[in-house]
Amino acid sequence: MPLAPQFDNHFRATLADLFLWRRDVRHFRPDPLPLPVIQELLELANMAPSVGLSQPWRWVTVDVPDRRAAIVANFKEANDRALAEFDGARAALYARLKLAGLVEAPVHLAVFVDPKTQVGSGLGCATMPEMLPYSAVCAVHTLWLAARARGIGLGWVSILDPQQVIQELGVPHDWRLVAYLCLGYAEDEQDQPELEREGWAARQSLDNLLLHR
Amino acid sequence: MPLAPQFDNHFRATLADLFLWRRDVRHFRPDPLPLPVIQELLELANMAPSVGLSQPWRWVTVDVPDRRAAIVANFKEANDRALAEFDGARAALYARLKLAGLVEAPVHLAVFVDPKTQVGSGLGCATMPEMLPYSAVCAVHTLWLAARARGIGLGWVSILDPQQVIQELGVPHDWRLVAYLCLGYAEDEQDQPELEREGWAARQSLDNLLLHR
Numbered sequence: 001m002p003l004a005p006q007f008d009n010h011f012r013a014t015l016a017d018l019f020l021w022r023r024d025v026r027h028f029r030p031d032p033l034p035l036p037v038i039q040e041l042l043e044l045a046n047m048a049p050s051v052g053l054s055q056p057w058r059w060v061t062v063d064v065p066d067r068r069a070a071i072v073a074n075f076k077e078a079n080d081r082a083l084a085e086f087d088g089a090r091a092a093l094y095a096r097l098k099l100a101g102l103v104e105a106p107v108h109l110a111v112f113v114d115p116k117t118q119v120g121s122g123l124g125c126a127t128m129p130e131m132l133p134y135s136a137v138c139a140v141h142t143l144w145l146a147a148r149a150r151g152i153g154l155g156w157v158s159i160l161d162p163q164q165v166i167q168e169l170g171v172p173h174d175w176r177l178v179a180y181l182c183l184g185y186a187e188d189e190q191d192q193p194e195l196e197r198e199g200w201a202a203r204q205s206l207d208n209l210l211l212h213r
Numbered sequence: 214m215p216l217a218p219q220f221d222n223h224f225r226a227t228l229a230d231l232f233l234w235r236r237d238v239r240h241f242r243p244d245p246l247p248l249p250v251i252q253e254l255l256e257l258a259n260m261a262p263s264v265g266l267s268q269p270w271r272w273v274t275v276d277v278p279d280r281r282a283a284i285v286a287n288f289k290e291a292n293d294r295a296l297a298e299f300d301g302a303r304a305a306l307y308a309r310l311k312l313a314g315l316v317e318a319p320v321h322l323a324v325f326v327d328p329k330t331q332v333g334s335g336l337g338c339a340t341m342p343e344m345l346p347y348s349a350v351c352a353v354h355t356l357w358l359a360a361r362a363r364g365i366g367l368g369w370v371s372i373l374d375p376q377q378v379i380q381e382l383g384v385p386h387d388w389r390l391v392a393y394l395c396l397g398y399a400e401d402e403q404d405q406p407e408l409e410r411e412g413w414a415a416r417q418s419l420d421n422l423l424l425h426r
Contacts, residue, residue: 004234004404007231007361007363011362014218014220014224015228015231016257017218018218019261021217024262049354051371052408052413053408053409053413053416055416058423059422060423061424061425067426078339078340082336082339097336119414121413123312123414124371126298127291127375128375130343130346131371133343133347134346134392137347141261141350141351141354141355144262145358146229146232149220149224150220151220156262158264158338158340159340162340171426177341179347200265200266200333200334201267201333203268204268204332206255206272209259209268209271210274213273213274213384
C-alpha cells in the first residue's frame, strides 16, 4: 500500500497562492498548448470527485474551424441579447468587458454530463439528481487549478445557448452542457478578477455569507 | 503590484498527490476541528470562481443538536428509500456501504446558493442559470482540497431531501441546497475511493470519456 503524502506548510501556502491567482482568463496568447499537457490535465481532472463514482463528465475537444465558428456565433448572439438587458452606464460597461477569448484561445474544450449514465447505479442521485452536473463541475475546477499551476489560463464561457452547442458539436442529444472552456497561455497574470478591476462587482467578505444554526 | 507566484514541478507533483488522495470521507475521528482552521478553510473557499463575481454561496455551520438530529433522520429516511430501489446482491452491498458520517463528524457545514442574488447583475447566467449553483460547487471543491491539505477529511452527503434541509435549518425558503458537508479528521488515508474498494463501481479511463470534434 502506498504511503499517504504529507502536505506541509509550504505546500499549503502555495496552494493558497494558486487559489488567489487562478483567474477566469479572457486574454490569451495564440501559442498552441502541447498535446501531452492537455492529456495530462484531462487525466488529473478524471480524478475529480463524482457522485457514486459515476464520472459522468464527457470531454469534447473542438478543433474543426467550422464548429469553432459556430460557437463564436452562438456566443455573439447570446452576448448581444444579454447586453440588451442593461441600460445606460451599466450597458456601456458590459459592452466594454471581454467575456470570452474564443477566437484567440488555442484550445476549446466543451464539457458535458451524461445524465443517463448507469455507472454508479444512481447512488447519491435519487433526491439530488443535480449531483451529476455538480460532479462535472468538480472536474472542471480540478482541470482549472492544474492548468494554472502550469501557467495555463482557463476561461469558462457560459454566455452560450447550451442546446445549440449540443447541435453544433454533434454530441448525443441527451447530454447536457456543463461548461465551454477556453485554454491557453494567459497574456498576463492577475491576482484580482477582471470584473473587479473593471468595477462590475466588488468581492464580498465571508462574514456576509456565513450563518450559524 | 504583487509578483505572480511561480509554481514548480515539486508543487505540481504534490498537487497531483492531493487530487489522488482527496477522498469522500465517511469515517471520522470525533476530535473537534479548531475554529480558526474552519475559518481559514472558508476564507480560501471564498476565493473560488463565481459567475459574474456573484459569490452566490451561503455557508451554514450546523451545531444545534436538534438540528443535527433532524439532518440524521432526513438522511436515514432518504437512504432507506434509496436502498429499496435495489435488489439482491446490489441491495446487500448498498446496505453495507457507509454513505454518511453525520453522527461522528465534528463539523456539519451546509452549503446553499441564493438564486436571487443581485451581485454580479446576472452576468453569465442568462442562458445558463445553473452557473450560480455551479459556482457554489467550485467553492465546495476549493474547501475540499484545502481541507485535505490540512489532513482534514470532507464527506459530501447528497442522500437528503433538500427542501427538508432548508426547513430543518431555518434558512430562507428561496435558497437552494447545493451540498451538505461533514468535516473532521479522517480515520485513515486512502488513495482509492471507498466505492471502488467495496466493488460498487470501477474507475473509468479517460479514453472512454473523451471525444474530438
